[in-house]
Amino acid sequence: MVKEIERAGIPVVHVCTVVPISLTVGANRIVPAVAIPHPLGNPALGKEDEKALRKQLVLKALKALETEVQEQTVFDK
Amino acid sequence: MIKVVHYINQFYGGIGGEEKADVKPEVREGVVGPGMALKGALGSEAEIVATIICGDSYFNENMEEATKEILEMIKKYEPDLFIAGPAFNAGRYGVACGTICKAVKDNLNIPVVTGMYSENPGVDMFKKDIYIIETANAATGMRTAIPAMAKLALKLAKKEEIGPPAVEGYIPRGVRKNIFREERGSKRAVDMLIAKLKGEPFETEYPMPDFDKVAPNPAVKDLKNAKIALVTSGGIVPKGNPDRIEASSASKYGKYDIEGVIDLTKETYETAHGGYDPVYANEDPDRVLPVDVLRELEQEGVIGKLHRYYYSTVGNGTSVANAKKFASTFAKELVADGVQAVILTST
Structure with missing residues (x-):
């Protein structure tokens, strides 16, 4: 799906846990997520901390969308 | 006797479904789950000495660490052969099977075999490195997958010559081999062209790799x-x-x-x-x-x-x-x- 959205001309960031799969399916902007059953959350944290974590990840995804890339790039910093 | 270690996930290991996908690797002596059928297919020449079971999510979320842990477990048994799966169309399972197979091959230098459905993401990641028997997309294909995997694995363990993908049933690895043919190239090419024009089946001698990459779009400006x-x-x-x-x-x-x-x-x-x-x-x-x-x-x-x-x-x-x-x-x-x-x- 990432590839078809990119093909349509819209920049897309893939937020996912298993980065090698994302690379294989051809995503160009990749943000590693927390865990498979809760990519943008962590049930071990309190509600506020969990939301802060999610916000941080979404901001990282937005940053990736604002970054020019020439090839597949994993934004893991 | 050829010593075999088998790798399976938490589901086939009988530990549980998705709610148990986070279990860490563990080792069991002898056969577990699909190992029974594999044992039958391997026959009297080989013995499955141990089975490693690991949760699919645990493996994929901790790839490096899990691979290391599992390698250590395998090493102890000094196997001659390593078999993983089959994973069918289960993505995380396929990635796990492929990752471990490659690590075993690279580190222990023994033959490895796994099995997957052609669309499993593990196929594109590892088909060049290892032998992956092509399976159906679901566990209903177990009965055909296991004998094919066992047959190829035994051949590899006994260092027998491995035939082309279509014969052995593995997914093409992109390896080219020089062989002598009865007919010269020009005739074969014309025959192929005629078959194509007639709409008859033909097999190319040089399949083109599939490079379907989409270039990244420009970044969002505002x-x-x-x-x-x-x-x-x-x-x-x-x-x-x-x-x-x-x-x-x-x-x-x-x-x-x-x-x-x-x-x-x-x-x-x-x-x-x-x-x-x-x-x-x-x-x-x-x-x-x-x-x-x-x-x-x-x-x-x-x-x-x-x-x-x-x-x-x-x-x-x-x-x-x-x-x-x-x-x-x-x-x-x-x-x-x-x-x-x-x-x-x-x-």
Whole structure:
């Protein structure tokens, strides 16, 4: 799906846990997520901390969308 | 006697389903689960001395560490042969089988064999490195997968000559081999062309690799005024799954209006996905589709607008052809709706 959205001309960031799969399916902007059953959350944290974590990840995804890339790039910093 | 170590996931190991996908690797003496059939197919020449079982999510979330742990477990048995799976179309399982097979081959220098369906992401990742027997897309193909894997594994262990993919049943590795043919190239080429013109089947001698890469689009220039859309393969749907998106092998996607929705709650949304433990996503669907924080960022003026609709499907054994069809359809709508960027989340 990432590839078809990119093909349509819209920049897309893939937020996912298993980065090698994302690379294989051809995503160009990749943000590693927390865990498979809760990519943008962590049930071990309190509600506020969990939301802060999610916000941080979404901001990282937005940053990736604002970054020019020439090839597949994993934004893991 | 050829000593074999077999790798399987928590499901085939009888530990449990998705709720147990986070179990760490463990080793059991002898055969477990599909190892029984494998033992039968290997016959009297080989013995499965141990079975390693690991949760699919644990492996994929801790790839380096898990690989190291599992390698140590395997080493102790000093096997002559390593077999993993078959994984059929289970993505995480396929990635695990491929990763471990490659690590065993590289570190222990023994032959390795696994089995997967052609669309398993583990295939593209590892087909050049290892022998992957092509299997059906579901466990119903066990009866044909196991004998093929055992046969190839024995051949490799006994250092017998390995035939071409079509004969042995493995997925082409991109290895080219010089051979002598009865007829010269020009005649073979013309024969192939004639067969093609007649619409008859023919087999190319040099399949072209499939390079379907899409170049990255330019970055978003003005995030503050951009319309951002959410898409997910994590199966988040309004409670009750109104479009009845299948828990696996999805044949459709859903488009859902989130105008005015500031938070996805367990009362209003849920996941339809059958390929991961749904407890966390059902408790708070924002953990998969972050509508709550995007609303905040919209309020704060970090982004212009969260698009009114989100698109969702279940990426669990869903065919590549279907996923492609879904996305090429809704991507046109996204373009028409003036969406400037997409955040796609996957579980």
